[in-house]
């Protein structure tokens with residue numbers, strides 16, 4: 001009962017039941033995925049392959065899924081490859097006996113390091129045949145590369161890459177035609193792309209998740225000699241999506257799914273302290289009237305929008321028995337009579353940044369509160385004036401290994417939501433109920449822990465007054481949230497219409513600032529000759545997995561900031577744009593240097609306009625001719641967003657949404673104006 005292709009041939013003849021899955025089998029699937037842009041076909045390839053893994057070697061399912069989504073572990077584990085192009089080129093050169101200069105030249109010509117690796121390998125005589133790679137072997141090898149530290153770490157990373165590359169494609173005899181970007185032997189290509197952080201398959205994590213649900217439901221049905229119904233498939237997809245949003249850890253979910261079956265997964269995998277969930281996000285609005293239109297006929301509440309850093313606080317009391325033993329090792333900081341962790345907006349562990357919060361935590365937890373997950377904002381606090389300080393103050397705090405005695409900028413935690421309490425997830429309760437539980441379970445302590453200030457008035461005047469008050473209290477504006485009914489539940493990882501943000505300077509701008517990735521820079525002129533004077537920024541398109549240029553920016557930087565940015569950026573310079581940068585070609589539009597896609601900056605803009613020079617949103621049907629992208633007019637740098645990774649930047653779709661919204665309110669403001677650098 002092999003999973004057969006349409007032609008009835010077993011697609012993976014080398015792979016026997018119980019044996020480690022050959023990496024080549026996964027690469028074959030990747031190659032098929034790369035040949036199409038159709039999501040349904042991509043999903044079919046993935047689910048067919050995952051089903052095969054389930055049938056033959058289920059113990060490899062976890063590493064297979066991880067390699068498919070270009071991750072080694074859950075985000076909160078903090079395991080990152082962090083390998084730049086130069087290290088990869090060195091490894092390609094050394095493993096194939098080609099000089100670095102030749103590799104660099106190839107990279108200039110081909111533009112895709114993955115293909116450079118394939119080409120390099122094809123010129124090498126095969127003296128002996130290393131053992132073919134397996135999925136678990138590749139995962140282990142990559143993990144070793146990511147976690148090596150201490151003296152000589154760089155050298156050992158290069159060794160690790162060399163080892164993988166030497167064994168890559170060993171089962172594929174003969175030369176490789178690298179002019180065929182798609183298809184063909186490809187282990188070296190995908191290993192290198194994995195190291196670079198972009199497989200470039202157009203394979204979104206969500207697609208893998210849905211494919212996984214389809215695979216397991218089909219596998220379970222085949223064990224009973226049946227075929228799953230559409231209802232079963234839809235149910236399985238919905239279960240897996242919900243479970244993953246509450247417990248984003250394949251390490252926990254996949255073994256549970258294999259053991260207990262997909263339909264029972266919710267009984268075994270629930271939100272739990274120790275595993276951070278992706279926070280609920282808000283939609284921007286441009287005016288209070290827009291809020292009233294949205295919530296017409298519904299009750300809502302307004303809260304101050306504090307300007308600090310999002311902090312998800314997890315806690316389990318030591319006497320919580322099973323709950324404590326279930327919570328993962330990340331929740332290991334001892335606090336009072338429990339253990340706790342603090343996670344950032346993108347699930348990084350912030351516990352070492354905020355030991356001052358952890359040490360006081362037990363004082364605000366009431367006696368019968370045994371375990372919880374809180375959604376909060378940590379905000380800089382003026383101890384003398386007893387008030388909130390602007391975000392800039394918080395920025396000056398050290399990011400790691402903070403010692404309590406060295407803390408100069410004190411923080412106050414403002415809690416605005418409760419997701420888990422005393423062994424139970426409460427995300428499905430209404431916001432009113434969650435807020436009541438929050439207030440019942442904690443006590444406020446001035447300057448240390450507070451509930452977000454809220455106001456339940458529904459009239460435009462009340463909201464305007466509350467917005468003014470929030471600004472006076474050094475907040476950024478308001479969050480307006482649905483208060484009652486099922487729609488007011490907490491929606492992890494969603495940018496929801498049930499939460500709206502109104503920022504204080506909305507009325508003069510486009511509604512929201514953007515978080516953009518720095519792709520390139522121009523050398524400074526005049527006073528700025530020793531630093532970069534202007535930069536090329538991009539938004540992220542998760543569908544195509546590309547960065548689409550959106551503006552040049554040279555305003556909003558102090559001299560000191562420019563120096564700092566130059567220091568950080570000059571070490572990630574690359575020779576040419578990555579193949580996944582969507583940008584204009586032609587000399588006059590090229591920046592002087594290109595960068596790895598690492599830094600995200602918050603940027604404000606006067607408005608958005610269409611421009612043939614930029615690519616943002618060009619696949620979102622904003623320009624009928626399909627030639628123009630969206631660009632920012634008069635962009636202004638606000639700050640570096642350390643808490644966002646490049647693929648968490650503002651998406652092309654969001655930029656397009658902002659553009660459309662603006663278009664429906666105002667008429668076009670004339671041609672695109674680049675920043676005045």
Ligand code: ATP
Nearest residue numbers: 281282303304305306307309310377416452479501
């Ligand atoms: P987004 O999170 O929407 O992508 P962002 O990270 O740029 O955008 P903002 O647009 O400033 O952040 O708004 C959302 C953030 O506001 C939240 O992530 C949270 O950190 C912060 N915040 C402050 N006060 C509240 C509150 N009362 N309720 C929810 N979030 C709040």
